Amino acid sequence: MQAEVLISTTEMDHQDWLNQRRKGIGGSDAASIAGVNRWKSPIGVYLEKIGEAPESKPLNEEAAYWGNVHEETVAKEFSKRTGLKVRRRNAILKHPDYDWILGNVDRMIVGKKEGLECKTASEYLKTEWEGEEIPISYLLQCQHYMAVTGYQAWWIAVLIGGNKFVYKRIERDEELIESLIGIEKDFWENHVLKKVPPVMDGSQASEDLIKALYPESEPESEIELPSESKAMIQQFEEAKQAEKEAAERKKEAENRLKNLLGTYEKGFADTHIVTWKQHIRNNFDSKTFKKEHPDLYKKYAKSSLQRRFSIKEAN
DSSP, rough: OOEEEEEEOOOOHHHHHHHHHHTOOOOOHHHHHOOSSSOHHHHHHHHHHHHHOOOOOOTHHHHHHHHHTTTTHHHHHHHHHHHOOOOOOOOOOOSSOOOBBOOOOOOTTTSSSSSEEEEEEEEGGGGGTTTTTOHHHHHHHHHHHHHHOOOOOEEEEETTTTTEEEEEEEEHHHHHHHHHHHHHHIIIIIIIITTTOOOOOOHHHHHHHHHHOOOSTTTTTTOOTTTTTHHHHHHHHHHHHHHHHHHHHHHHHHHHHHHHHOSSSSEETTTEEEEOOOOOOOOHHHHHHHHHHHHHHHHHOOOOOOOOOOOOOOO
């Protein structure tokens, strides 16, 4: 099989590119739909595809910006270290059998049926790249591109912390690709096309999305919630109780260990080191400052609008 061209990107501006992405599922969407992207949840992708995503800056906007800036640097260094020539593929590609499975690849390897994905990563994420490790979100992205192109391998190169370069070869995994296409097919046909949103999950990405969608409430407004909310309330209450019990068990273990340490700062227990060190903590007394310097407090105090969530039994 061979990928088909959806549209050329040679003279396409960024907004047109975003509009074309809405016509299908791209490589960077794959991990989100599968629920393994810390930055975006399935419902976030869904809202983008139907054109109803909130206008908010992504949490990793700065990282994405520098990733684009250094893409060429990473591609050149990959060629230098491997001896493999690469070229741009200035087009959005589509799967020959599923015209909504799209691929906007970084580079193609000249003379081979292989591609290259260029990345940058924070120094704090270096352990994710140790040995044969590849972050699952990027692994799915590369398998997605192999699904689109029919290629048997994909390279991924990453500049970590601005001073460490790593590159790895990913072999085509037919079983994983088949599973991925199944997930994407269900998402596209049963959610996007039917405009039925996927279930909201408990990820940080979903929480951030909800805040962006509904930043303010209508004062004194009320609504009768649907019947399925009862199960959600029960789930919330059970998890809240389990969380409380877990916190108590954690505090009990902590207090018992502190009692064993006594005045010692460090203790050794088989494969673990337990520490309880003293340090000075300086807290700003805002209450006293407000009382003694009300004008200065008013000048520098910053207000923020937040919505507080709670559940209680009706009278």
